[in-house]
Amino acid sequence: MSLEDSEPLKQLAEDFSNLLDNGQAFSDVAFAIxxxxxxxxxxxxxxxxxxFRMVLTSNGPTQAPLVMPVSAVGHDAFMLTLRFLYSGQLCLLPSNSQPDRGCKESSCWHSQCRAAVDFALEALHAAQMFGIDELxxxxxxxxxxxxxKASIEDAMRILVTARKQDLLQLWSVCSKLIAKSGLSTEALEKHVPVEIAAEIEAIRHKCGYYNASRADCSDSLDEQRTRRMQKALDSSDVELVKLLVMEEGLSLDKTFALHYAVAHCSRKVVSILLQLGAADVNAVDVEGRTPLHIAGELADPEMIAVLLDHHASPHVRSPAGTTALDMVQSHVFQALTLASEGGAPADHSKLKLCLELLQTAEPVSSQERIVQDEGNCLLMAPERNNDFYPAPKGTQ
Known part of the structure; x- marks a missing residue:
């Protein structure tokens, strides 16, 4: 269809949508919902x-507008169904004027969260109940x-719906996703019926997912577990992380999940990991660093704050003998050196906040001084320790 041909259809869809939105004056049927x-x-x-043809004609001709009760689906799902009948268009995302349908995350796009999956499943129920195959x-x-893209728990809910309603294409997609996920049979059986878990196991064997997840000779079991955890963290799939920890017994400390999350994920993900209570906030990685060391290296005040709130110790030293405060002070010294040489200015407000957080948590040395940069931004910095800070160019 050419662009010219599609324009009249778009206009027709828009006109009928407007008829639905402003149809009380011309309406001859109403639904109480x-x-x-x-x-x-x-x-x-x-x-x-x-x-609807069958239902509406069964009532016979009426003079007054007919009012029919609807209780099997909610208002939003019913409006989505009507809008599809009027315009042929489908939009599962809420408009700016609609509520978020239960999602409490203000930054969520409502395209793959729990509330979005709930609404899509309700819309599917409405489409089938009203016999609208295209919808x-x-x-x-x-x-x-x-x-x-949804959490593994929501994917399993979609999977169960597909099996119960014999939706073959949807089942094919979801069953392969779950089969590839690496969840154990025991974890599957806690969230889906036993017969569905058995089908997933059969798919794993048939497609080679079972052997691939267990017979990678080049990697150790610990490495495989670490990759699985990091993949879940990369996608911010905290529900999968919970399943890996609670159901499969993966160790957040052995996979250095908290260290990885501090370095690569959002503060929200880090907070959820800490709230699980399954990670040692002061555990050290293979380089001898705690998560607080990594937050100090990144000069990330939000990460520092959330770690300190969960009792991260600012006194732990790395193998090089440095604390998180030392690392932030190193950033301060480098920023001041760079500024004195005419380099690009650093984000002094972030550095200052990092210092304040760590200095509040750890008594600071009496050898500290106030340093003021060219922008009159005050930063707390210790006297130079030549063993730790590099000397400015030309002073060696």
Missing amino acids: DGRHVYAHKCVLAARSRF SVLVQKELAAMAE
């Missing part, structure tokens, strides 16, 4: 849906895309 009335038009519903197919495609 969640304490509200939704106004619609018999001719449109009867032309687009055999279900059912489109929602299944959306759910398949969600499953690839």
Whole structure:
């Protein structure tokens, strides 16, 4: 279809959407749902849906607008269904005027979170209940895309729905995702019926996922576990992390999950790991660093704050004998040296905040002085320790 041909169809869809949005004046049927009335038009519903054609004609001709109760689906899912019947368009994402449908994360796009999956499953139920095959197919495609990015728990919920309703394409996508996930049979059986877990195991054997996850001769078991944990952290899939820890017994400390999260993930992910209570906030990695050392190296005040809030010790020293405060002070010295040489200015506000957090947690040496940079930004810095700080160019 050419662009010129598609424009009239877009206009037609928009016109019918407006008819639904402003249809009370011309409406001859209303639906009572969640304490509200939704106004619609018999001719449109009867032309687009055999279900509504059957229901509306069974009531016979009426003079007054008919009011029909709806209780099987919620208001938003019902409106999505009507909008599809009127315009042929599907949008599972909430508009700016709609509530977030249960998601409490203000920055969420509501495209793969728990609330988004819940709504898509409800929309699928509405499509099937009202016998709208085209809508059912489109929602299944959306759910398949969600499953690839959603948490493993939500993917399993979609999987169970696909099996119960015999949705073969959706089942194929979700079953392969779960089969590749590496979750143990015991973990699967806690979240899905036994017969579905058995089918997943059969898929693993048939497709080679079982052997691939267990017979990688080039890697040790610990390395495989570490990669699985890091992959879950990279995608911010905290639900999968919880499953790996609680159901499979993966160790956050042995996989250095907290160290990895501080270096590569958001503060939210780090906070959730700490709240699990399964990680030692002062554990050291293979280089002898604690998570607080890494936060100091990155000069990240948010990470420093959340680690200190969970009792990270500022007194732990690395094999080189440095604390997290030493590392931040090194950044300060380098920033001041660079500024004195005319280099690009550093973010002094972040450095100052890092210093304040660590100095509050760790008594500072009496050998400290106030240093003021060219922008009149005050930073606390110790007297130079030539064993730790490099001397400025030309002074050696």
